[in-house]
Every structure is written in structure tokens, then in C-alpha cells.
Amino acid sequence: MVKDGDYVAIFNSIHRVMEAERLLKDKHLKILLIPAPRALAADCGLALRYAEDVRVEVEVALAEAGLLPRDVYRKSGEAFEKIGEDL
Amino acid sequence: MNRLDVRGMACPLPVVSVKRALESARGELRVLLDDGAPRENVKRFAEGRGYLVQEEQLEGGFVFTISGAPMREIVAAERAGTTVMLFGADRMGDGPEELGRLLMKNFIMTLVELKDLPDRMLFVNTGVLLTVAGSEVIEALEALGNRGVEVLSCGLCLDFFKKKELLAAGGVTNMLTIAESLLQARSVVRL
Numbered sequence: 001m002v003k004d005g006d007y008v009a010i011f012n013s014i015h016r017v018m019e020a021e022r023l024l025k026d027k028h029l030k031i032l033l034i035p036a037p038r039a040l041a042a043d044c045g046l047a048l049r050y051a052e053d054v055r056v057e058v059e060v061a062l063a064e065a066g067l068l069p070r071d072v073y074r075k076s077g078e079a080f081e082k083i084g085e086d087l
Numbered sequence: 088m089n090r091l092d093v094r095g096m097a098c099p100l101p102v103v104s105v106k107r108a109l110e111s112a113r114g115e116l117r118v119l120l121d122d123g124a125p126r127e128n129v130k131r132f133a134e135g136r137g138y139l140v141q142e143e144q145l146e147g148g149f150v151f152t153i154s155g156a157p158m159r160e161i162v163a164a165e166r167a168g169t170t171v172m173l174f175g176a177d178r179m180g181d182g183p184e185e186l187g188r189l190l191m192k193n194f195i196m197t198l199v200e201l202k203d204l205p206d207r208m209l210f211v212n213t214g215v216l217l218t219v220a221g222s223e224v225i226e227a228l229e230a231l232g233n234r235g236v237e238v239l240s241c242g243l244c245l246d247f248f249k250k251k252e253l254l255a256a257g258g259v260t261n262m263l264t265i266a267e268s269l270l271q272a273r274s275v276v277r278l
Contacts, residue, residue, distance in 0.1 A: 046189075
């Protein structure tokens with residue numbers, strides 16, 4: 001479900017990830033709620049997937065709404081690289 | 088030698104056709120197929136099941152010679168029958184609709200990550216809303232189809248919801264096939 005170069009945002013709770021999904025869909029941003037990849041621990045087991053072309057819009061929208069993800073990762077080959085600690 | 092021509096077929100039909108042919112074939116199977124996704128998907132599927140795949144390039148396509156590996160007999164003997172998943176709704180469990188839909192979506196996407204997959208996924212009633220345009224699991228269902236899972240939606244149900252033209256993953260089936268699949272399956276997982 002996650003292709004090379006895709007971003008995966010992990011949230012602290014199911015309510016936050018669902019709220020984030022609603023917010024981004026209302027803005028017609030191309031994101032997908034996915035099961036959190038096995039390699040990334042997530043309490044709620046869900047994550048948001050988005051591509052590079054909408055990354056800025058997604059992350060700005062989340063920041064404005066106070067829905068910052070706990071962590072953001074970028075898929076690189078078989079691994080997930082953690083992006084910045086302060087997102 | 089058994090022969091099969093899947094050129095011109097859209098995904099996941101090449102994989103589904105090869106899977107059916109392998110299940111009934113004895114000896115080698117020779118498959119004519121297009122380059123690109125059909126070639127990659129059929130190769131991944133056959134090798135993943137323990138078959139040996141030899142490929143030759145032809146003008147306008149490829150020929151695969153698929154032969155049985157010892158692994159195949161062991162796997163077949165262990166499985167001895169099909170596993171069918173029946174999706175009777177577009178949500179999982181009782182409770183808030185939003186949560187149920189989210190759980191179902193999550194379940195189908197999680198299947199993509201698993202090694203052992205069902206042979207067939209049958210969608211009936213509101214379950215067919217998962218296989219039509221606008222569903223968020225189309226990508227996952229296509230990925231499952233490309234790994235040999237038959238994805239079938241109840242035609243009557245699609246008609247009832249006026250979604251017949253919007254089917255976006257898998258094929259259409261009828262109650263006869265659904266009933267036979269359920270009765271002949273080694274195990275049925277009802278969701």
C-alpha cells in the first residue's frame with residue numbers, strides 16, 4: 001500500500017487520525033488512510049499515506065488544525081526513513 | 088502441454104486465468120502474455136506458489152513455460168480446498184458506522200501485507216460498495232487480484248444499488264456460484 005517515495009504519518013490516537021483524514025478529504029487532498037506498516041509502531045494501527053506532490057499542503061493543513069502527526073516517515077526502498085522530529 | 092493465451096486481458100484476469108489453468112493442469116503450462124504488468128504479476132504469482140517459470144520473448148509479447156515444483160504438491164496437499172471470504176456488508180462488526188467502515192477498509196488493506204491469502208473474496212449486499220468506483224480499497228483489491236485472489240461481486244446487488252456500471256475491482260458473479268463456492272470451500276470466513 002506504500003510505494004517508494006510515499007510519506008506515512010503516524011498519529012497518537014484513532015480520533016486524531018480520523019479527524020485528520022476528514023480535514024484533508026474536505027480539502028480534496030489525495031491522501032489515504034491505511035493500516036500502519038508493520039515496521040512502524042502505531043497505537044491505533046492506522047496511518048495517513050500521501051505523495052510528495054501534496055506533502056506541503058497536507059502538512060500545512062494538519063499544522064493549522066493542530067493535528068500534527070506523532071511521526072512522519074518516507075518510504076525508501078524497503079525501509080522507512082523518519083522525517084524531522086518536530087512535525 | 089497445456090496452452091493459454093492471456094494477451095489483451097486486463098489485470099487481474101491474466102493472473103486469475105493462469106491460476107485456474109494451473110489448478111486443473113497436469114504437466115507444463117505454456118502461457119502467451121503481454122509485457123508489463125501481466126508479465127510481472129503472473130511471474131510473481133507463479134513463483135510465489137513454488138512453480139518454475141521460464142520466459143522467452145516473442146514479437147509482441149512473452150511466452151512463459153510454467154512447470155510444477157515439488158513445493159507445489161506439498162502446498163496443494165496441505166491446503167486441499169479453497170478458502171473463501173464472504174463480505175456481507177461494507178463495514179466490520181456492530182457499532183458506529185464510521186468505525187465499522189474504517190475497520191473493514193483496514194482489514195482489506197491489511198490482507199495485502201499477508202503471505203497466505205484467501206482464494207476467493209465474495210462481496211454481497213452492501214459489501215459490493217467496496218468493489219465499485221469511489222471505494223478506498225480498490226487499490227488493495229487490485230493488488231490482491233494480481234496475487235491470484237478472485238474478487239467477485241454479486242451482480243444482483245450491484246444492480247440493486249445501481250452500481251453495475253461502476254464496478255472497479257474484480258468480476259461479477261451470481262448466487263449459484265456464490266452458493267457453490269461456500270459449500271465447496273475448505274473454510275469460509277464471514278465478515
